[in-house]
Amino acid sequence: MISLAGRDILHGWGKYVFTGMGLGLLIGVTLSMAGIYRGMVDDAAVLLDNSGADLWVVQQDTLGPYAEPSSLYDDLYRGILTLPGVAQAANVTYLTMQVRPAGDAARERRAMVVGVVPGGFGEPGQPRFLVAGRRLTRGHYEAVADLSTGFRLGEQVRIRRHLYRVVGLTRRNVSSGGDPMVFIPLKDAQEAQFLKDNDAIIQQRHRTAVNPLFNRPGQPEVLEAVLAAQTQSTSVNAVLVRLDAGADPDRVAADIRRWKRLGVYTRAEMNEILQAKLIATSARQIFMFLVILSLVSAAIVAFIIYTLTLGKIREIAILKLIGTRNRTIAAMILQQAIGLGLIGFVVGKTAATFWAPVFPKYVLLLPSDAARGLLVVVLICALASLFAIRTALRVDPAEAIGG
């Protein structure tokens, strides 16, 4: 038996293929939306991977450092290092802000500035690898930037009032929001995080000086000490902890909570915070969009197939009159609908693959999502064809005779 659907498609292939391409662009958008969601999840996973930590120690009763602000004294890490099972502990600060190359405001971009203690690869908080340049070695005014910032090696970038020379470039170091990271020395980051402008410092000094508690007659050193304390920052956002091999993260976390009175999250808990709290709303937003796109696609396929079927009512009546089985006619319409979906899927997948790198944030197109997408497309096309099939099967063969 010849394929009636195939012959019909070949007969009007131009219209069919162009319709499939139009549908394909819609499917491409749908796949891209799924890719954006996957990209967000992957960004969160990469953020945790790149931190190199097994435990995140944060301010008590906060979900810091990524989901909520957290502030710790920068000397707490020493006490944590003494606990059994802890191999390494390092302070870290995170601050999302606008960073721009010196003298080139047009290339300003949003970045997560990460303050780390200059050290070697593999230490908590450090970028895991570089694609160019070197790691941070000095205590001040050096930066390692993610490639997606667009900053170049040797270029100077401005963070708050200071200039930092880009000495290294890394890749896929991004925040959970997809902002690229710029690593700078911890001391500079602490200063940048809490730095006030000169006018504010003068006003603060004046306020402190007129406070009789701090400016006592005959005790000028009290005021000096208070002023010094006010201009120094001794806070960090978190302490990243690397455990000894074989150490139980939950047990070490429990020890830190009990003895240091701090909040601690294991990798699994931090993953949960990022996915269930930080990106949950965005994920739901994208899911809603996916549902709407799927419904729109289904409606479009149904409309196209219905219109194509209406255009063949006479032929269908003749086919029925000459004894074609209902299932042959239904199969013809179903095959055309699925064919349309397959063309659309190929076009959509190709389009999504080509335009994914153009998106400002990471779009991760997983083969498993593509396979699921193909299945959904086929299912939607099959369901969408039901209306047209119903119409075709209700055609009276007598219509071919007329009268």
Next chain:
Amino acid sequence: MADVESTPGEGIHIEGLRKRYGRGETAVDALKGADIAVAAGEVVGLVGPSGSGKSTLLKCLGAVTEPSGGRMTLGGRVIYDEGWRIPDLRALRRDRIGFVFQAPHLIPFLNVTDNVALLPMLAGHANADARARARELLEALDVGHRAQAMPSQLSGGEQQRVAIARALVSRPPVILADEPTAPLDSERALGVIGILNRMAREYRTAVIVVTHDEKIIPTFERIYHIRDGRTHEELGEGRMST
């Protein structure tokens, strides 16, 4: 693999065929007792004014509409008998009735050969066999040279000959031709009737031609007139008959 066992060559017979549309006071009797008998190899005309029941009769003969009463035999097999009917009318239409329409109504996305070969393919014959049978018929109808053409590439006369080939390809006991010459000029119209006569004799098929066409009415040996749902037989001039 025909669903209906074929016993060709015995024509079509209807006795007292009735068809009522609707119920109660609004019921309309479109056929009030039609009688037709067409022998194998014979071509008869069926004429009648609009509203006479011609289309209803054609639909009943074509197993598209079920009659309310009466009896019909096709190729020696009872199709309807006072409320009873054979179970599979679709297979009956496929295997035992050929249709030729006013417009050829060829499937636009199949080429000429496949338009003709479709019926045997639907009946389960191998594609090669079906196409061979189609080509044989197309040759017999002088359109063999257009076997690979698409319907849109044919002239009106060629399309009608392909339609006749399609109607004949299953070697049905009866062909119902509904105004087959209406869009054609006299020469082509007579040509089509000539072909139907030739094929009827060759394939031992009974042919009923529904027509208003004054050009071809004189070619029938017998003509059935239908008026107010009843048929009346008349002898025609039969200029085409042997």
